Amino acid sequence: MSPAQVWAAYDLAPLLRAGIDGRGQTIAIVDPFGSPTIAHDAAVFDKRFGLPPLSLRVIQPAGAVPRYGPPSPRTGAAAETTLDVEWAHTMAPGAKILLVETPVAEVEGRSGFPQIIKAEKYVIRHHLATVISQSFGATEPTFRSSAAIRALRGAYLLAAKPAYRVTVVASTGDSGAAGPTYSTRTYFPTPEVSWPASDPMVTAVGGTQLAPAGDATPRGPGLAWSGSGGGRSAVFTRPAYQNGIADVVGQHRGIPDISMDASCASAAAIYGNNDGYPGEPSSWSTACGTSLAAPMFAGIVALAAQQAGHALGAINPALYRMAAGHAPGIVDVVHGNNTFTFPSYGQTRVVHGFHAQRGYDLISGLGTIDAAQFVPELAKAAG
Numbered sequence: 001m002s003p004a005q006v007w008a009a010y011d012l013a014p015l016l017r018a019g020i021d022g023r024g025q026t027i028a029i030v031d032p033f034g035s036p037t038i039a040h041d042a043a044v045f046d047k048r049f050g051l052p053p054l055s056l057r058v059i060q061p062a063g064a065v066p067r068y069g070p071p072s073p074r075t076g077a078a079a080e081t082t083l084d085v086e087w088a089h090t091m092a093p094g095a096k097i098l099l100v101e102t103p104v105a106e107v108e109g110r111s112g113f114p115q116i117i118k119a120e121k122y123v124i125r126h127h128l129a130t131v132i133s134q135s136f137g138a139t140e141p142t143f144r145s146s147a148a149i150r151a152l153r154g155a156y157l158l159a160a161k162p163a164y165r166v167t168v169v170a171s172t173g174d175s176g177a178a179g180p181t182y183s184t185r186t187y188f189p190t191p192e193v194s195w196p197a198s199d200p201m202v203t204a205v206g207g208t209q210l211a212p213a214g215d216a217t218p219r220g221p222g223l224a225w226s227g228s229g230g231g232r233s234a235v236f237t238r239p240a241y242q243n244g245i246a247d248v249v250g251q252h253r254g255i256p257d258i259s260m261d262a263s264c265a266s267a268a269a270i271y272g273n274n275d276g277y278p279g280e281p282s283s284w285s286t287a288c289g290t291s292l293a294a295p296m297f298a299g300i301v302a303l304a305a306q307q308a309g310h311a312l313g314a315i316n317p318a319l320y321r322m323a324a325g326h327a328p329g330i331v332d333v334v335h336g337n338n339t340f341t342f343p344s345y346g347q348t349r350v351v352h353g354f355h356a357q358r359g360y361d362l363i364s365g366l367g368t369i370d371a372a373q374f375v376p377e378l379a380k381a382a383g
Helices: 003-010 013-017 038-049 072-091 113-125 146-150 154-159 240-249 290-308 316-324 371-381
Strands: 026-032 056-059 096-102 131-134 167-171 203-209 231-237 252-255 258-261 268-273 282-287 340-344 347-351
Touching (some): 003 072, 013 371, 026 113, 038 056, 038 268, 072 096, 072 268, 096 113, 113 131, 131 290, 154 167, 167 290, 240 252, 258 290, 316 371
Parallel strands (some): 056 096
Antiparallel strands (some): 268 282
């Protein structure tokens, strides 16, 4: 998928023509390790697709990132950073990007999160961004306890305060209704969700599959992506803004809240250093997963903040009010499921997931968006 195809799919053209492109806003993208070649790679991406040059700043407020080398975690970190930066910029080409690099890998459990939360608090307290995008998460039961998760929530509670009003978004994961175990080599046999997407103060972004057609992509709801993380939190109870969907989520926080493109059948083009360290060849490739969906939606939030004339803060209450009022900018997704199958000790295990349906569901959330209508609706509802 090219930027032009994605703009067509989400009806961005009317906004961009009207000058609603994210100018005056800053999207903070948080990535463990980051990428040493991101400025160059983004410049190549922008030139190829005719995007305006990226205004990029890189900071490391939780400590210096170790020198780059060939280990595989650094390769993945660089690829993730490339995806996040290039596609947040695609959706909000006038917004500035603040790349917030942290020095410890985030895998499962608590690892890496103290540094992430420290860095995010720095961004919030210094008023450096309108929206924070997180393309990472850890399965809830890989933490020692619910208290261990709650102890790490500080940045999200701070972001919602009236003095800051920073919107925080997070990807829901790419294992459907399942979740990786602490070792990351297998999966829990029961439905699980990941944090921070499951945090009530965070907007959880799930995945859909778009339907590319030649040089354009027709608008429409698409299909709920089978890998879209979704389900009910075992840590957080149902927030007030989900009371209207209690028949779906029960007494639990349900995710996702909203969905964007994530399917590998509608993968996005990226340009980056695939080996994650200087001296190796850069090239074009494709990327998918809710790691794509989250920065894309962060870009949409930046557009809405520009239209509103101020930061929006925690937007989940506004999203659910919009859906309850049948706002045309929210496009229902009614097909697909996120049942997940994986091999385990010579057997095939199945984690039965959830089906897309009319209204809210535990694979696509409230649905996806028509940006031309969604952006002004969100700007008004979250104002």
